[in-house]
Amino acid sequence: MIYDHTQFEKDLSFFNIELKEDQKEQFNRFYELLTEWNSFMNLTAITEWDDVLKKHFLDSLSAVRVLDEIRFRKWNVIDVGTGAGFPGIPLKIVFPDLRLTLLDSLQKRLDFLDEVVRQLGLKDVELVHGRAEDLARSPQMREHYDLCVSRAVANLSTLSELCIPFVKKGGVFLSYKSEKSVQEAEAAKSAVFLLGGRLEKQDTFQLPDSDMTRTLFVIRKVQETSKKYPRKAGVPGKQPL
Ligand code: SAM
Numbered sequence: 001m002i003y004d005h006t007q008f009e010k011d012l013s014f015f016n017i018e019l020k021e022d023q024k025e026q027f028n029r030f031y032e033l034l035t036e037w038n039s040f041m042n043l044t045a046i047t048e049w050d051d052v053l054k055k056h057f058l059d060s061l062s063a064v065r066v067l068d069e070i071r072f073r074k075w076n077v078i079d080v081g082t083g084a085g086f087p088g089i090p091l092k093i094v095f096p097d098l099r100l101t102l103l104d105s106l107q108k109r110l111d112f113l114d115e116v117v118r119q120l121g122l123k124d125v126e127l128v129h130g131r132a133e134d135l136a137r138s139p140q141m142r143e144h145y146d147l148c149v150s151r152a153v154a155n156l157s158t159l160s161e162l163c164i165p166f167v168k169k170g171g172v173f174l175s176y177k178s179e180k181s182v183q184e185a186e187a188a189k190s191a192v193f194l195l196g197g198r199l200e201k202q203d204t205f206q207l208p209d210s211d212m213t214r215t216l217f218v219i220r221k222v223q224e225t226s227k228k229y230p231r232k233a234g235v236p237g238k239q240p241l
Contacts, residue, residue, distance in 0.1 A: 001032075001049075002048075002067070003024075003027075003028045003031070003049065004128070004134065005019070005024055005027075005053075007050070007053070007209065008027075008053045008054075008057070008058065010209070011053075011054070011058050011207070011208040011209055012058065012061065014125055014208045015061060015062065015064045015065065016064070017019065017061060017064065017094055018021070019128055022175060023093055023094060023151070023230065024199060026093045026120045026121075026122075026165070027053075027057060027090075027093060029119055029120055030085070030089060030090075030093070030116055030120060031049060031052055033112070033115060033116050033119060034047075034052065034084060037112045037115075038084075039063040040045055041108055041109075041112070041208055043083070043084040043109070043112060044056070044083075044084050047087075048181055051206055053217035054209075054210050054212065055207075055212060056084075056086050056090070057090045058207055058208070059086075059087070059118065059151075059207060059212070060086050060087030060088075060089075060090035060091060060151070060176075060216065061087075061090050061091065061094060062176075062205070062207065062214055062216065063087065063091065063149065063174055063176075064127040065203055065205065065216065066174070066201050066216050066218050067147070067174060068204050070091070070098070070147070072097075073094060073097075073098075073146070074097045074098065074099065075099070075145075075146040075147050075230070076099045076101075076144065076145045076146050076147070077091070077098050077099065077100050077101070077145060077146065077147045077148070077149065078100075078101040078102075078103060078141075078144075078145045078147075078148050078149075078166050079100065079101070079103065079148075079149050079150065080103050080132050080148060080149075080150040080153060080162055080163050081102060081103070081104060081105075081132070081150055081151075081152075081154075081158075081162075082102040082103060082104050082109070082113070083106075083151030083152070084109060084112065084113075085102065085112075085113050085116060086120050086151055086152075087149050087151050087176060088100055088102050088149065089102075089113070089116060089120075089122075091149070092122055092125060093120070093122070096122075098124075099124040099129075100122075100124065100125045100126070101125075101126045101127075101128055101141075101145070102125065102126070102127050102128070103128045103129075103130070103132060103135060104109050104128075104129065105129070105130060105131050105132075107129050107234055109142050110127045110128075110129050113127055114127055124160075128141075130232040132163070132230070133151060133161075133162060133231065133232065133233040133234070133235070133236060134233055135166075136165035136166050136230050137165075137230070142166065142225075142227070143165065143166070143167065143168045143169065143224065144166065144168060145166050145167055145168060145171060146165045146167075146168065146171045146172070147167070147171060147172050147173075147174060147176075148164070148166045148171075148173045148174070149174045149175075149176070150162070150170070150173075150175055150176070151175075151176035152176070154236075154237060155184055155186070155187075155188070155240060156175060156177065156181060156184045156185055156188035156191075156192075156217065156227065157184075157188040157191040157236075157240035158177075158236045158237050158240045159175060159220065160173070160188055160191045160192050160197065160241075161191060161194050161195060161229055161230045161231070161236040161240070161241060162230060162236060163175070163217065164192070164195040164196060164197045164221060164224045164225055164229075165195070165229055165230055166185060167197075167221040168221065169196075169221055169222070169223065169224055170220075170221065170222075171220075171221050172200075172218055172220055173197060173218075173221065174180060174216060174217070174219075175216070175217040175219065176216060177214075177215045177216070177217060178214070179204050179213040179214075179215050180187070181215050181217075181236065182202075182204075185199065185202065185217060187240075188240075190241065191240060191241035192219055194226070194241055195225050195226075195229055195241075196221055196222060196223035196224055196225045196226070197219040197220065197221050197222065198219065198220050198222050199217060199218075199219055200218045200219065200220040201217075201218035202215065202216070202217050202218070203215065203216045203218075229241075
């Protein structure tokens with residue numbers, strides 16, 4: 001297949017991102033693996049090249065709008081509920097100095113990601129299987145990360161309880177949400193506060209050359225999270241703070 005990056009490159013220029021040839025090849029191979037594995041396991045409903053570029057790759061990279069430092073910091077990043085690798089893998093391709101942990105509760109998705117990491121030759125990527133509620137209590141992972149990212153996993157109150165415990169004091173939890181989530185954010189205010197976070201920035205925008213709207217919430221960790229959180233697996237979803 002011949003891959004056309006013209007539009008992708010144009011869209012990325014809005015984020016001041018320029019791809020090298022080897023990064024383009026990594027995106028091509030990631031797309032091939034995604035569609036190949038998607039034929040026998042449920043990874044994504046989006047499979048056309050142009051749609052994957054926009055709705056998965058470009059969307060994942062939109063983080064630079066609110067976190068410009070990601071371009072030059074060797075951050076420890078965790079992607080909670082990464083699924084088929086979004087937003088973690090596109091961020092790692094474009095910013096190879098990041099040290100990335102991909103966490104998911106479904107082993108099959110991690111098997112796919114293991115293959116992606118191997119075939120793309122990505123370094124400093126760790127795959128972790130389990131529920132965020134359990135892993136955020138492990139001494140190796142709790143308050144260990146400069147940045148936690150998460151897309152399409154839970155409402156913002158629940159997600160804050162899954163994600164903020166992983167972030168070190170001074171670090172950031174970045175949540176990829178839809179425009180409709182502005183009310184969700186209002187409801188999540190007390191949860192964010194209880195977990196030691198503060199909503200620092202909120203950015204609603206349209207992805208370049210598309211009708212897709214995205215809202216990014218930047219939550220800064222200002223205090224250690226109380227040992228009470230996260231509660232037992234399943235509780236943050238059933239009884240959001
Ligand atoms: N982030 C990806 C994306 O945007 O395409 C995947 C989104 S998918 C809808 C949600 C993913 O979160 C699934 O792969 C699921 O297994 C994972 N997940 C849900 N709850 C989780 C939890 N408590 N701990 C770890 N992973 C979880």
